[in-house]
Structure formats: C-alpha cells, structure tokens
Amino acid sequence: MLRIHFGAVDLGRIHIAPGPDPAWEALLSLHALAGHDEDVGLRSWRDRLRGELAPAARPLLRLAPPRGYSPDFLTPAQGVDSMESGIELILSTPRTQLRTDLATLGSERRLPSWAEVLANGRPEALRGLGHALRGYHEQALAPHWSRIRAAVDAERELRARAFLAGGTDRLLGSLHPTVRWEPPVLLVSYPVDSELRLEGRGLRLVPSFFCRGTPITLRDTTRSPVLVYPVARSITALEPAPVAGTDRLARLLGRTRAAALYMIADAEHTTGNEIARRLEISPASVSEHATVLRDAGLIHSLRVRNTIRHTLTPLGLGLLEGRPTVRQDACCH
The missing domain is CATH 1.10.10.10 (Winged helix-like DNA-binding domain superfamily/Winged helix DNA-binding domain)
Structure with a gap:
C-alpha cells in the first residue's frame, strides 16, 4: 500500500497534467512492451513493435524493466509537454542522481556494461540515450499520439466534472478503483508499502494511457510528488484505423x-x-x-x-x- 499524506496546504496544490506526459508514456510503454500480461488493448501494438523495434532503442528495455524499479531520472518530476523537452531534462540529470538511480537499478538486476558509462555522465553515453529515446518515441508513440492525447483529455474532463460536483473529496475519491481517499490520506494499492508525505509540496496527477493496473509514483520521495494513474481506453485503441469506405x-x-x-x-x-x-x-x-x-x-x-x-x-x-x-x-x- 502507498499512503500519500496531505496537509491543508497540499489540498489546494493538487493539479492535473495538461496532457499526456511523453516521458512517462515512453517509460510505461516500455514496461508494456517487455511485459507478459494479457492487456488485449495493447496486444497488436506490442506484437508489431517487438518485431520491428529499431536496434538503437533496444537498450531502453534493459533500462526500464517491466517489473521492479525503473530509474527516476527517466521521468522528470516537473513533467514535460514534448519528448524533446523531456530528453533535454533527462540528459541534464546531475551525475549524482544518475549514479544513485542506476545503483538502485543494479541492486535489483544485473546491468549491461554501458550502464556504468551512463552513470558517470559520459557525453557519448548521454547522446546515445537521447538518440534511443527520440527514436523510440517516433516509432512507438508518435503514430498514435492523437489517440493517446484524446484518451487523456477525456480523463481530464472526468476529473474536472468530479471536482465541480464534489470538490477535492470527489476528485480524489473517484480517481481510480485501486485508490481510496480517507482524509487526509490517499491510499493506493501498491506492490510495496510506502509513505509519501507531501509537506506542502502538493501533488501532480498524471493520467496515463500506458499505465497498467495500479498507479505509480517516483521512488525518491524528495522529488516533486507525482501520481501517475491509468486512464480508460478502448481495447482497440491502438488498432490500425479501418480503410475508409468499408465501415x-x-x-x-x-x-x-x-x-x-x-x-x-x-x-x-x-x-x-x-x-x-x-x-x-x-x-x-x-x-x-x-x-x-x-x-x-x-x-x-x-x-x-x-x-x-x-x-x-x-x-x-x-x-x-x-x-x-x-x-x-x-x-x-
């Protein structure tokens, strides 16, 4: 269980991301791509991409495994509105954070040799990471971005209606079936027990197309608090569009x-x-x-x-x- 503790100030500092966050969608789609769960809505997307994923993007699968920890630096805490701005922030990550995040990942699984070069902030390693992220976004996400955005926009409308109908209590209480609001604590079903104390920093809510099952947050609780949660989507959301004239x-x-x-x-x-x-x-x-x-x-x-x-x-x-x-x-x- 994840317990998010609100203070009076935090309740006035809840905000919803203005659209899909490209960095989070990239990370969570990598989880979906490498995972083995039966998400029928992503099955054809995953099957196509597994056979066609560009070699330059494949190292990302080692950096973002489908289970356990993924480095926090891959998802800038302040949020991004484009993949390019996200890549700029990711590549400007301080070396201390690169080393800390990759050491945490290394404590859970064996890392490839290039991870040590990346942890040291070597320019060639950072350029390679940027190239991989940019190519992955163009291949896996950009062709479907309007549908991803439409699903997130629909969720934002629901949150706005919930807030207008019942304020913060309705907004947080109806966030997701795995979330329960027991003021002043938001209880989230989670793989491990964790406490997140907002302490006046507020909470950024990020509706996500590729988030699966339960919401997710950053492991580093000293960074700006964020809760990423799944949006409702059709099981045919990423299916190729039918040919006009036949439907x-x-x-x-x-x-x-x-x-x-x-x-x-x-x-x-x-x-x-x-x-x-x-x-x-x-x-x-x-x-x-x-x-x-x-x-x-x-x-x-x-x-x-x-x-x-x-x-x-x-x-x-x-x-x-x-x-x-x-x-x-x-x-x-």
Missing part, C-alpha cells in the same frame, strides 16, 4: 470525410496539406471537410504560422471507437 462512418459522414477523420486519429497534429496529398483532394476541399468536423466537435484545429494542424477530440475518438461520448457543452447531473 459505418463512411456511410454516416461520407467516404472522404471519414477518411480525413481516420487520418487525423492516426497521426499527431495532421496538417491540411497532408490530408490533401494522401486523399488526392484540393486544399479547399480539405478546409471544407475540416470545418464540418470541427463544428461537430470531432476535431480541434490550430494554426501554427501558415499551417493548420488538426487533432482528434474525445468526442471524435468516441465516434471512431463506437462508444457513447458526452459533448463538452452537454448538460450533465
């Missing part, structure tokens, strides 16, 4: 519009030019279809300089997965 959405939205929605679901921040090129339609037609999808609440569109980038909303994700989804502006009790 129900093509009949509902039309073949081209359905194809555009699937494209936006399958790639992070899809641009209008990418949609036009792949669907062989004009940019004006893409703009028209995107306007309809946006007005229906299925996508978000953001202008970055001269480019429009589209991402899926939780409502759009629900439509693709065939499950009921409540519009953000719908009235609820």
